Amino acid sequence: MDLATAGLKTTDHDGIIRIDFIERNILDEANIQLIGEGLNHVVDAMDEPKLVICFENVEHLSSAALGVLITASNRVGSKGGQLRLSDINEQILEVFRITRLDQMFQIYDTSAEAMSAFS
Template identity: 35%
Template structure:
């Protein structure tokens, strides 16, 4: 899995690609550990075709950390297979999910 980080107008953007499973979770956990004050985060999942329970758990923990920092974590560009997992687990109710990255970034500004 690849993880790319960049910042746009004060919002941290984490772009993931590949499988987001137990073997790849440590990369994302490391990013959150290295950025403990991150509060406005968009996770772009356009390159993720598979996510397992450990990937979901990592995103929930990231969401919790962002909210503790008076912010939020938004998801963008979920592939259909990944979106189905969020719907089956009802996590689509916990996360704000956006069609594209620009909409997620704009949501922080409104």
């Protein structure tokens, strides 16, 4: 699967995969299914996946995007791995708080903090 088509970019940091969204409004209804497939593809390719999803470029997200993140988190968990989120702007963080998903996900201010927390 071509991850760029799904709007995702991955970089490997000593076995920890950082995932970035290529476009700002990528988490909208038009793209969400492809993104979900892209995330599943990354998770399925790893044993005990260690993932950091970086929201640095993201200015908007919907409940469909939250659903995709929850599915990815459940999938990572079932493989004994860990998923962390980082660089979420205040408006989007509020969406996580309203839905109480800030308690379910491990959220860090920066991707560097999220990655160092794995060691």
